[in-house]
Amino acid sequence: MTWRSGLIDRRGFLRxxxxxxxxxxxxxxxxxxxxxxxxxASGFRAADGSFGIATVSERxxxxxxxxxxxxxxxxxxxxxxxxxxxxxxxxxxxxxAFQPNRSGDPVMITAxxxxxxxxxxxxxxxxxxxxxxxxxxxxxxxxxxxxDANDDFARIGEFDALGIGTHDMTVSxxxxxLVVANGGIETHPDFGRTKLNLDRMEPSLVLLDARDGQLxxxxxxxATLRQLSTRHLAIGDKGKIWFAGQWEGARNALPPxxxxxxxxxxxxxxxxxxxxxxxxxNYVGAIAVNRxxxxxxxxSPKGGLAVSxxxxxxxxxxxxxIPDAAGVAPAGHGIAVSSYDGRFNQTRSGxxxxxxxxxxx
Numbered sequence: 001m002t003w004r005s006g007l008i009d010r011r012g013f014l015r016x017x018x019x020x021x022x023x024x025x026x027x028x029x030x031x032x033x034x035x036x037x038x039x040x041a042s043g044f045r046a047a048d049g050s051f052g053i054a055t056v057s058e059r060x061x062x063x064x065x066x067x068x069x070x071x072x073x074x075x076x077x078x079x080x081x082x083x084x085x086x087x088x089x090x091x092x093x094x095x096x097a098f099q100p101n102r103s104g105d106p107v108m109i110t111a112x113x114x115x116x117x118x119x120x121x122x123x124x125x126x127x128x129x130x131x132x133x134x135x136x137x138x139x140x141x142x143x144x145x146x147x148d149a150n151d152d153f154a155r156i157g158e159f160d161a162l163g164i165g166t167h168d169m170t171v172s173x174x175x176x177x178l179v180v181a182n183g184g185i186e187t188h189p190d191f192g193r194t195k196l197n198l199d200r201m202e203p204s205l206v207l208l209d210a211r212d213g214q215l216x217x218x219x220x221x222x223a224t225l226r227q228l229s230t231r232h233l234a235i236g237d238k239g240k241i242w243f244a245g246q247w248e249g250a251r252n253a254l255p256p257x258x259x260x261x262x263x264x265x266x267x268x269x270x271x272x273x274x275x276x277x278x279x280x281x282n283y284v285g286a287i288a289v290n291r292x293x294x295x296x297x298x299x300s301p302k303g304g305l306a307v308s309x310x311x312x313x314x315x316x317x318x319x320x321x322i323p324d325a326a327g328v329a330p331a332g333h334g335i336a337v338s339s340y341d342g343r344f345n346q347t348r349s350g351x352x353x354x355x356x357x358x359x360x361x
Contacts, residue, residue, distance in 0.1 A: 037332045039063065039361040040344075041084055041100060043072030043354035053086050055100050055360065058336055060347030066098060066106070073119030074168070074356040081127035081149065084358070085109070091116040091189040095132065097153055100360055109153045114138055115145070116189055120168045123149065124210070125175040131210075133166045133180070134158075137188045142166025144178060144213065159213025163204045164197075168232045172239055177216060177263070178208040179241055183229040185248070198248050203230045205243060207263065219267045228255055234289040234296070236311055239263055242296055244284035257284050258298060258309070270314035272307075279305040279319070285355055290330040297335030299325040301355070306337045322346075327357030 038058040044065070045051055053072060054065040073089040085097045093116050098106040111117050111134060121132035130147040142161035147153045161169075163182025170179050184203035186196040203226065207216040221228055227249035234242045242260050247253065254277045256269035272280075281303035288297045289311060296309040299322070306325045308318040324340035331345075338344045338353040 038336070038359060039100075040329055040336065040338075040357045040359050041075060041077070041086075042327055042338055042357040043068065043075070043086055044349075044351035045071065045354070046351050053084075053096070053098070054349075054351065056344055056349060058331060058345055060344030060349045062349055062351070064100070064102070066102075068096060069094060072096075072354055074121070075358045076121045076123050076130065077358045077360060078123040078127035078149070080125070081123075083123075083127065083149065084360070085121060085123075085130060087117050087119045087121055087132065089354075090118050090193065091135070091137075091187065092119070093117065095121070097130075097149070107153050109147065111145075112155065115143065118142075118165075118167050121145075122169060122171045122178075124171060125173065129210075131169060131171065131178060133161070133169045135166065135187065140164055140186055142180070142182055144169065144180065144208070159208055162206050162208075162215060162218060164202060165229065167230075170233045170235055171210065172263075173235065176210055178210050178213075179233055179235070180206040180208065181230040181233050181243055182206060183231050183246075184226070185229055195248065198227065201226050201229065201248065203228055203245070205230055205241070205261065205267065217263065219261060221267075225255055228257075232284065232287045234287045236260075236289045236296070237291050237294075240311075242287055242289060242311075243267075244287040244298060246284065247282035251282070253282070254278065255282070257282065258287070258296075258314075260314075270309065272314075273316060276305075276307060276316055276319060279303050280307070281305075285326060286328045288328045288330060288335060290335060292330075293334060295334060297328040297330075297337070299328045299337055301326050301340055306335070308335055326353055326355045329357045329359045 051068045055063040071089045072086040077084045087095045093111040095109040115134045118133040132145040134143045144159040146157040165183035165185035167183045168181045182204045184201035205219040228245040232244045259269040261267040280300040283302040294311040298307045304323045306320045327338035
């Protein structure tokens, strides 16, 4: 799979959306869509405190928006079915599946009793299945929910994530492997977002067989990094898995925050310059790979920093101070970045973007 194969071509989003969708847009939104080289989606909080999902051009111009009952976190998108899903922020229990061109009614997905979503999920390459990261909070274990996207997202099974604090997850290009970031942090909705086990964390990366959930490989972090919560993932060329962490240990420590692993190999960490690690404030909030350009993008809302790395060597290519830097996704060239304070590629969008963005076109 090439980097472009998961995306629609330059005018594809508008062409796929059709006349009916275009007719619902204001002249300003229609112009933004027609001249867009890329279209993204992200959760947002409006000025009145309400929440929603917006499609937005790379210039930061909002094309369309849909309401949500509460705050979203991550998103998933299938270029085959052209459906997207927005996941509630932990410990939320809803996810909303929708078509960005509004060609069908949204479908609300509810976590089963005793579970909540961790804010992330991914489609199988053919768009048939949706996999979600979930918390079995009374059992203190992470789970991967399996939903049939061809049957109104009916829940058809689940796999043990073989860890706790299961946060981000993704699917290999061939659809055979589920890649899971177990952050290692115990939480329970009775205690809100409180982290209950920072003195005994168990972070790991797990590869599961997508057919039956059987373990393929599990990587635990070394004892010296047991407080590095493995949080977010991105797949690069040749199946290389990139992961980003958030340090829960001493504030004056400078642990490695970014690593990579290929199936069958051991994990390795990227050695970043001390000024970069310090600038990231021990917290990488999002990671993305632009395969065409060979770039890995990182953001830190705590540090107010966006960083681009060479995907081959790990060398820093660019660093940019962006207050509240949040979402990151492949751009036409380089990396697109959003922020909590309403910037999208440095353009003010009039809403507060959430932590993650996905590229639709």
